[in-house]
Amino acid sequence: MSDSHPNRFDQDVVLVTGSNYGIGKATVTRFAREGANVVVTGRDERRGRTVLEQLREEGTIAIHVPANLADPDAIETLIEKTVHKFGRIDVLVNNAAAQTHQTVKTTSIDEWVLTFDVNVRAYWLTVKHALPHMPDGSSIVNVSSNHAFETGAHSFPYNVTKAAINGLTRAMALEFGPSIRVNTLNSGWVTTDETTADDETIAERKEIADIHPAGRMGRPEDVAGAIAFLASDDAAFITGSHLLVDGGRSAVMYDRTTPDYRRSGWPEEYDHEWV
Numbered sequence: 001m002s003d004s005h006p007n008r009f010d011q012d013v014v015l016v017t018g019s020n021y022g023i024g025k026a027t028v029t030r031f032a033r034e035g036a037n038v039v040v041t042g043r044d045e046r047r048g049r050t051v052l053e054q055l056r057e058e059g060t061i062a063i064h065v066p067a068n069l070a071d072p073d074a075i076e077t078l079i080e081k082t083v084h085k086f087g088r089i090d091v092l093v094n095n096a097a098a099q100t101h102q103t104v105k106t107t108s109i110d111e112w113v114l115t116f117d118v119n120v121r122a123y124w125l126t127v128k129h130a131l132p133h134m135p136d137g138s139s140i141v142n143v144s145s146n147h148a149f150e151t152g153a154h155s156f157p158y159n160v161t162k163a164a165i166n167g168l169t170r171a172m173a174l175e176f177g178p179s180i181r182v183n184t185l186n187s188g189w190v191t192t193d194e195t196t197a198d199d200e201t202i203a204e205r206k207e208i209a210d211i212h213p214a215g216r217m218g219r220p221e222d223v224a225g226a227i228a229f230l231a232s233d234d235a236a237f238i239t240g241s242h243l244l245v246d247g248g249r250s251a252v253m254y255d256r257t258t259p260d261y262r263r264s265g266w267p268e269e270y271d272h273e274w275v
Contacts, residue, residue: 018096188246213248
């Protein structure tokens with residue numbers, strides 16, 4: 001895990017969506033340890049309160065605003081409460097996402113709509129409402145995935161939304177520059193403490209780790225450090241870009257699962273997973 005830079009975001013106001021656990025939790029913690037005042041938000045109020053308490057114990061000025069980002073009114077309220085408390089937003093990290101495990105043939109219209117509402121529309125609306133409260137020099141980081149460039153079986157329509165986020169970033173960078181920088185962080189395979197680990201999944205993770213040139217799966221802290229970099233003055237000349245953080249996974253040409261999938265298909269009974 002990379003070391004934090006104390007006071008790099010001294011007194012900056014940072015809002016990270018989907019910050020109840022996983023990448024979002026690691027990201028809001030990273031910004032807090034670098035001196036920021038932070039906003040924790042997500043659907044799960046209990047988890048959010050836990051993150052808030054941990055941050056406050058470390059001396060961070062923080063608030064928690066529960067929000068279901070599939071609801072446009074909730075997004076507007078999230079921004080209003082943030083601005084009411086802090087007066088502005090210096091860094092906005094769009095991270096909350098719905099993950100699907102479907103196919104072109106099995107996805108329903110309702111599932112398509114919900115996935116786009118959370119993964120794309122919510123990013124746009126959060127930025128739209130935050131923009132009047134973001135001073136010159138602010139930064140937006142849209143968290144996407146390596147699925148924006150390459151994809152695997154049974155990742156539809158999640159993979160489509162991740163490609164859309166890259167397009168969203170380019171449009172925003174063009175429109176908001178030079179006042180506000182906008183970049184995408186495209187993460188690879190990341191494991192979290194919240195993931196259940198029985199004997200089978202441990203074996204599977206070892207196999208997954210072996211196909212990464214880095215020799216392991218990613219950790220939330222790996223992504224958090226890269227997000228903090230993109231938001232910092234060290235990235236002052238970076239905007240409209242897409243930073244791929246995947247342990248070299250995209251450099252590997254062969255994926256043994258593809259032939260199996262093409263021959264027989266995969267199970268079709270999966271649900272949304274989102275924060």
